[in-house]
Amino acid sequence: MRNRFLLPAALVAFVVALGLLSFAGHQTPARAQATTSVPTPSVPTPSVPTPSVPTPSVPTPPVPAALSSVGRPLFVNNCSSCHGLNAQGTDRGPNLVGLGAATVDFWVSTGRMPLAYPGAQAVRKPVLFSRTQQLSIVSYVTSLGAGGPGIPALNQQAADQSNGNDMFGLNCAGCHVITGTGDALANSAFAPSLYQASPTQIAEAIRTGPGNMPRFGPGTLTDKDVNDIVRYVTYLQHPANPGGAGLGHVGPVTEGFLAIVVGLGVLILAAYWIGIRAGATT
Ligand code: HEC
Ligand code: HEC
The missing domain is CATH 1.10.760.10 (Cytochrome c-like domain)
Incomplete structure (x- = not known):
């Protein structure tokens, strides 16, 4: 009799725990993640000073x-x-x-x-x-x-994403928004989304100022700053997966909602089933 309880109960607990976990994992929306400069764990700071990483001077590859x-x-x-x-x-x-x-x-x-x-x-x-x-x-x-x-040459291996985040916030976010989605400007102009630009195009836009965008010369942004900003924008284009169940990345609200509905549904079923069992044994 007891054994017939045990397996389904364990299953229910497992599913509910999964649902709760996936919900908790999605409390931070991807957008908020992009604004906070979470240090990338994949780049460990070596204890020995690395002499080989040169300051990315940005030479111009000749056409x-x-x-x-x-x-x-x-x-x-x-x-x-x-x-x-x-x-x-x-x-x-x-x-x-x-x-x-x-x-x-x-x-x-x-x-x-x-x-x-x-x-x-x-x-x-x-x-x-x-x-x-x-x-x-x-x-x-x-x-x-x-x-x-x-045409600017880039050295993304040596780029400092954190500085890129700061420089982007100071110089670009006013028009393109800190997440790079773009925004409307005055006089029916608009700052486009940055999700399609290639690294070279991002650097070119900074150095040349297309259309209504201001031009940022080496006096305002150094070659290193440009390199770092490009790194940050590339990160915006491919943000780290915040984790949790995949569910086709339909979004944090939807996934959390699903977790609640499924989790609650399972709980209700479990309570109902326990009620029936109790009725049967007494
Ligand atoms: C005053 C507002 C403004 C600021 C500040 C600004 N931009 Fe722009 N940006 C624009 C506008 C407007 C365009 C579209 C130009 C056009 O096509 O006529 C643009 C276009 C771009 C594009 C081309 C996007 C594409 O897919 O074609 C990139 C990349 C870009 N900006 C990056 C940056 C970066 C990086 C910074 C900061 C260093 C920056 N912008 C600062 C207004 C701005
Ligand atoms: C139908 C007319 C037309 C054709 C065809 C055309 N352009 Fe343009 N081009 C323009 C106009 C108008 C502008 C200004 C647009 C703006 O500032 O938003 C422009 C702007 C530019 C600019 C930016 C100039 C600046 O001061 O920043 C470049 C570079 C350019 N064109 C290159 C080309 C090249 C290369 C081709 C051929 C592949 C081409 N255009 C074909 C009309 C044209």
Whole structure:
């Protein structure tokens, strides 16, 4: 008689405990997690000072000049109608001469250019060109005149995410929000979400200030700061899993709700069953 009780009771207790655990694990929403700078446990601080980690100086990888001849016909066919044959600008698009590789690369690699709807704020679109074609266009435009920042090189292994968090909070969160989701600005402009930008594009945006975004030069943010901010934004794009049962990551509220419903349901069933048993034995 006793043994028939034991197994189901243990099962019920187990399920309820699981439900409670998964609920407790989801009390901290992912958003709040992103704002608190939890030190990443996976990077242990070595007790011996590491001499080999250099300050990430951000050199500029040169865009191959030889690609310029490949880029010219691409530019003529896709860009010159607005920017002019020699990128000098027309009444449909601004001058591009002397803007630098980072600016051209940012606008082309994010699909903002060629522009589909002149007038509105340019948005990220599917990219028309292969990476080599993009660099060819960059090479052609920069061959027309020197100046402007080059495409930043990054060293994410040496990046300090905590400093990136601080720098992002100070310089970027005002427009893009501390979680990087983006926000509306004045005059129907908006700061886009940062979840789609590649590390290079993030650094390019910082150094060149596309559209309504301010440009952050080396006097405001050092190359190390840029490298650290990129690390922080990449972390926002792939936040650490807060744990608990998977449930397809439908969200903390839904998962907690499910835990309560299932847990309560099981408890009620158990109480009901115990009641029946009690009735049967007396
Ligand atoms: C339909 C017209 C049009 C076409 C085609 C076009 N652009 Fe543009 N481009 C614009 C306009 C307008 C702007 C200004 C947009 C803004 O500031 O939001 C712009 C801005 C840019 C900028 C940023 C300039 C700056 O001052 O920051 C770059 C770089 C650029 N275009 C490159 C290109 C390249 C490369 C192509 C071809 C692949 C191209 N564009 C095709 C109209 C065009
Ligand atoms: C004054 C508001 C403002 C601030 C401050 C600002 N941004 Fe922006 N950001 C913008 C706007 C507006 C755009 C869109 C530009 C466009 O396409 O015309 C943008 C675009 C971007 C993009 C391109 C996103 C994409 O997917 O194409 C990145 C990346 C970015 N910002 C990163 C940053 C970082 C990092 C900082 C801090 C160092 C920062 N921004 C600070 C307003 C801002």
